[in-house]
Amino acid sequence: MSREITITIDDKKIRTVEGKILLWVALANDIYIPHLCAIEGKDLPEASCRLCFVEIEGKNKPVTSCTQPVYDGMVVRTRTAKVDRLVKTAFELLLSDHRLGCASCPKNRNCELQRIAKERKLKLRHTRFKYLGRETAVDDSPDSFSFDPSRCVLCGQCIWADHEKAKVGAIGFARRGLGRTVATFNYESLKDSPCTECGLCVEACPVGALSFKKNT
Amino acid sequence: MTAAALLEHYSKLKEEALKKKEQEQKQPLIMVGTASCGIAAGALEVKEAFLKEIKKHKLQASVQEVGCMGYCYAEPIAIISKPGFPPLCYGNVDEGLVKLLVQSFLIEDDPCYEYALVALEPNDIFPTFSDFPRGVYEHKIIMEHCGFIDPEEIDHYLVHDGYAALAKVLSQKPEEIIEIIKSAKLRGRGGAGFPAGIKWEACRKAAGEEKYVICNADEGDPGAFMDRSILESNPHQVIEGLAICAYAVGASQGYFYIRAEYPLAVKRVQKALQQAREKGFLGKNIMGSGFNLEIEIFQGSGAFVCGESSALVSSMEGKMGLPRHRPPRLTSSGYRGKPTVINNVKTFSYVPAIIRKGADWFKSIGTEDSPGTAVFTLVGKVKNKGLVEVPMGTTLRQLIFDVGEGPPDDKQFKAVQIGGPSGGCLPESALDIPIDFDSLKEAGAIMGSGGLVVLDEDDCMVAIARYFLEFTQQESCGKCTFCRLGTKHILDILTDITRGEGTMESLQILQELAEDVKDGSLCNLGKTAPNPVLTTLKYFKDEYLAHIMEKRCPALMCKEITLYYILPEKCTKLCNVCVGSCPTEAIFTREDGIKVIDQGKCVKCDNCRKTCPPEHDAVVKLSPAILPEEGGEKK
Numbered sequence: 001m002s003r004e005i006t007i008t009i010d011d012k013k014i015r016t017v018e019g020k021i022l023l024w025v026a027l028a029n030d031i032y033i034p035h036l037c038a039i040e041g042k043d044l045p046e047a048s049c050r051l052c053f054v055e056i057e058g059k060n061k062p063v064t065s066c067t068q069p070v071y072d073g074m075v076v077r078t079r080t081a082k083v084d085r086l087v088k089t090a091f092e093l094l095l096s097d098h099r100l101g102c103a104s105c106p107k108n109r110n111c112e113l114q115r116i117a118k119e120r121k122l123k124l125r126h127t128r129f130k131y132l133g134r135e136t137a138v139d140d141s142p143d144s145f146s147f148d149p150s151r152c153v154l155c156g157q158c159i160w161a162d163h164e165k166a167k168v169g170a171i172g173f174a175r176r177g178l179g180r181t182v183a184t185f186n187y188e189s190l191k192d193s194p195c196t197e198c199g200l201c202v203e204a205c206p207v208g209a210l211s212f213k214k215n216t
Numbered sequence: 217m218t219a220a221a222l223l224e225h226y227s228k229l230k231e232e233a234l235k236k237k238e239q240e241q242k243q244p245l246i247m248v249g250t251a252s253c254g255i256a257a258g259a260l261e262v263k264e265a266f267l268k269e270i271k272k273h274k275l276q277a278s279v280q281e282v283g284c285m286g287y288c289y290a291e292p293i294a295i296i297s298k299p300g301f302p303p304l305c306y307g308n309v310d311e312g313l314v315k316l317l318v319q320s321f322l323i324e325d326d327p328c329y330e331y332a333l334v335a336l337e338p339n340d341i342f343p344t345f346s347d348f349p350r351g352v353y354e355h356k357i358i359m360e361h362c363g364f365i366d367p368e369e370i371d372h373y374l375v376h377d378g379y380a381a382l383a384k385v386l387s388q389k390p391e392e393i394i395e396i397i398k399s400a401k402l403r404g405r406g407g408a409g410f411p412a413g414i415k416w417e418a419c420r421k422a423a424g425e426e427k428y429v430i431c432n433a434d435e436g437d438p439g440a441f442m443d444r445s446i447l448e449s450n451p452h453q454v455i456e457g458l459a460i461c462a463y464a465v466g467a468s469q470g471y472f473y474i475r476a477e478y479p480l481a482v483k484r485v486q487k488a489l490q491q492a493r494e495k496g497f498l499g500k501n502i503m504g505s506g507f508n509l510e511i512e513i514f515q516g517s518g519a520f521v522c523g524e525s526s527a528l529v530s531s532m533e534g535k536m537g538l539p540r541h542r543p544p545r546l547t548s549s550g551y552r553g554k555p556t557v558i559n560n561v562k563t564f565s566y567v568p569a570i571i572r573k574g575a576d577w578f579k580s581i582g583t584e585d586s587p588g589t590a591v592f593t594l595v596g597k598v599k600n601k602g603l604v605e606v607p608m609g610t611t612l613r614q615l616i617f618d619v620g621e622g623p624p625d626d627k628q629f630k631a632v633q634i635g636g637p638s639g640g641c642l643p644e645s646a647l648d649i650p651i652d653f654d655s656l657k658e659a660g661a662i663m664g665s666g667g668l669v670v671l672d673e674d675d676c677m678v679a680i681a682r683y684f685l686e687f688t689q690q691e692s693c694g695k696c697t698f699c700r701l702g703t704k705h706i707l708d709i710l711t712d713i714t715r716g717e718g719t720m721e722s723l724q725i726l727q728e729l730a731e732d733v734k735d736g737s738l739c740n741l742g743k744t745a746p747n748p749v750l751t752t753l754k755y756f757k758d759e760y761l762a763h764i765m766e767k768r769c770p771a772l773m774c775k776e777i778t779l780y781y782i783l784p785e786k787c788t789k790l791c792n793v794c795v796g797s798c799p800t801e802a803i804f805t806r807e808d809g810i811k812v813i814d815q816g817k818c819v820k821c822d823n824c825r826k827t828c829p830p831e832h833d834a835v836v837k838l839s840p841a842i843l844p845e846e847g848g849e850k851k
Contacts, residue, residue, distance in 0.1 A: 047541040048696045050736050061735060067541045082735075089732040093701040128725045129705045154694075173536065176519070178704055180694030 283449020285363025286603030437636030457564030582608030635664025638744030640751030699742030
């Protein structure tokens with residue numbers, strides 16, 4: 001698996017090692033591909049945010065780069081009509097369930113959604129799909145941070161940080177379908193959960209769902 | 217172990233079964249179909265009635281429970297075999313008919329032909345299945361014994377060469393078995409049609425000693441009940457198929473993943489597993505061959521997505537039933553990370569017959585690329601509802617109009633919804649498509665697991681698409697963006713259209729979004745969820761446009777843009793039936809005696825239209841929901 005190979009991404013020749021995951025190879029070579037749920041080092045990729053589509057020569061449909069191992073001679077395009085269309089729709093879908101209002105969001109200017117919008121020239125407002133505006137409650141029980149599910153994109157970064165880095169296990173995914181949410185066991189407040197307020201989940205959150213409280 | 221020794225071992229068991237059967241046939245035998253469908257129609261009461269009558273008249277006759285033969289519209293069904301007569305099948309049996317049959321047939325030798333549906337054996341007096349159009353088109357392989365044997369009696373299966381295929385393969389090399397299945401081109405009947413032999417081979421070749429075989433019985437499509445019926449009617453056939461697969465891939469542990477909503481299927485498989493163990497077809501050193509296999513039942517909790525194999529495995533492992541990206545394929549990393557074969561109930565059911573009769577026999581049925589038969593639940597607006605098994609390549613027209621005899625009440629056929637929520641709606645013009653995996657996919661539908669719903673002129677295609685999207689939206693696991701949010705927005709747009717609130721812009725968004733959800737979703741639930749929308753948009757766009765442009769539902773089905781109206785010129789003034797039938801007291805009598813509906817109170821329950829005497833037929837539905845001008849009527 002450690003064979004040196006050459007792949008081409010957007011006409012740029014890249015030396016890399018066979019079997020690596022395409023998304024990380026691209027990012028390491030300063031080629032941006034939108035992504036939210038991908039976690040380097042995770043055995044089975046989530047592949048749930050559906051933003052990291054690329055086209056690979058020889059395949060008739062776009063594929064998610066977070067699930068795609070590289071092979072010698074691979075030719076990748078990160079911007080094609082098909083890719084742009086899927087990314088745009090996925091992005092707009094995520095926004096339709098995301099409470100906007102960037103100006104008052106603690107992650108303003110440091111938000112992955114804003115970055116994707118900028119890189120791909122997408123609008124940061126509700127366009128084709130109306131805002132679902134589901135009712136959710138903010139959990140600001142911890143001393144140092146708060147959790148606002150209305151801004152959560154369900155990427156799972158916080159859960160990975162909680163389980164694999166902090167090794168606490170205070171949060172996980174719960175419920176199904178549209179109700180899918182990040183929650184503590186039995187939906188108790190974070191304060192009443194095993195959460196140690198280590199802050200790793202907050203650092204991992206790419207959007208404004210988990211944010212540190214001011215003056216801490 | 218040698219083939220001869222295995223055969224000898226098996227022959228002894230079969231001989232015992234045959235002797236038992238012979239004994240049974242010496243006296244009249246009554247078989248009552250008690251699969252879930254029969255029980256729902258009252259089969260258990262029918263069985264009790266037979267027992268009571270037999271006891272009352274002190275007759276020598278036995279009553280047996282059998283499974284479902286697929287003639288749902290005639291349930292409860294009873295078959296009476298009396299020496300000297302062809303076995304006769306009676307439909308819509310009730311207590312009265314039981315009394316009559318016991319008195320006239322069992323006691324007095326008059327078979328009451330006027331109540332019989334069909335005879336099961338050729339004879340000079342009464343027609344058999346092959347004398348009916350349905351019998352001409354049907355070709356039963358996996359349903360051959362369903363409804364004619366007691367599913368809780370292993371000897372009944374043995375009489376029909378049950379477990380002969382297992383005895384045969386145990387003396388062969390596993391690779392030879394895989395070669396037979398590959399050469400038979402058996403394709404997975406769960407929906408996608410992946411070649412079973414290739415799947416088995418991949419699992420066989422995968423590294424590791426520990427392997428698993430799982431039967432996917434998580435049937436969840438609305439309107440589909442093939443797998444349930446087969447498990448309830450002939451569970452041993454599925455067990456034998458699964459055991460052969462386990463031997464071929466090198467697994468010593470198998471599972472049935474049955475949804476908990478199928479309690480009778482669970483019970484009958486449980487009992488069948490027990491009997492198979494007692495006879496030595498399961499357990500350690502099966503038939504002295506040295507092959508070990510245990511099979512257990514895992515009960516699913518009814519999440520539709522758990523029919524997707526990676527979600528199924530995840531739920532068996534005690535995790536949330538969420539699908540994952542593939543590869544790695546389950547044949548290399550499945551249950552507990554070990555190589556796993558997951559096949560549908562029907563796929564396993566074909567295996568014993570293929571082993572006994574050979575790959576060439578199987579390939580002689582059906583089409584070149586989709587050999588064998590297809591099992592469908594033929595439901596909806598069709599006269600002969602039921603479970604049918606026809607050779608692949610039969611056209612939809614033959615299935616719906618010859619086997620099913622078309623829509624009842626002289627209604628006009630409109631569409632056929634095939635493949636459940638993942639499938640599509642095909643119009644009249646597509647009816648000559650042969651039923652096989654590839655042709656259906658090309659038309660925009662899928663074979664699916666075999667649900668087939670016939671729709672007529674009274675069905676609104678937008679509402680039908682909405683119905684299926686409501687199902688998939690609720691059943692989405694929520695993991696990936698396209699399925700979680702995409703299906704929600706598709707549903708919202710469809711709901712708007714059925715309410716007359718759709719716009720041309722939203723129709724455009726609907727089309728784009730449906731295409732993107734199909735291309736962008738993580739698993740097959742999401743990838744196929746837009747099919748009902750895409751096919752109705754393709755074949756029935758005019759109905760969408762009528763809803764949007766004219767706020768008119770052509771089928772008069774969408775309540776929000778339909779109203780009820782009593783035609784003054786038809787109302788008799790002399791009856792009050794509609795007034796009495798209205799649950800909200802919305803109908804009142806005008807000064808001139810004519811009944812009028814208060815639109816503000818009407819809940820569109822359809823009671824008045826149903827109860828208005830047919831000679832008047834004065835209540836009509838109107839769409840768009842605009843009351844006609846009533847200038848002239850107020851005389």
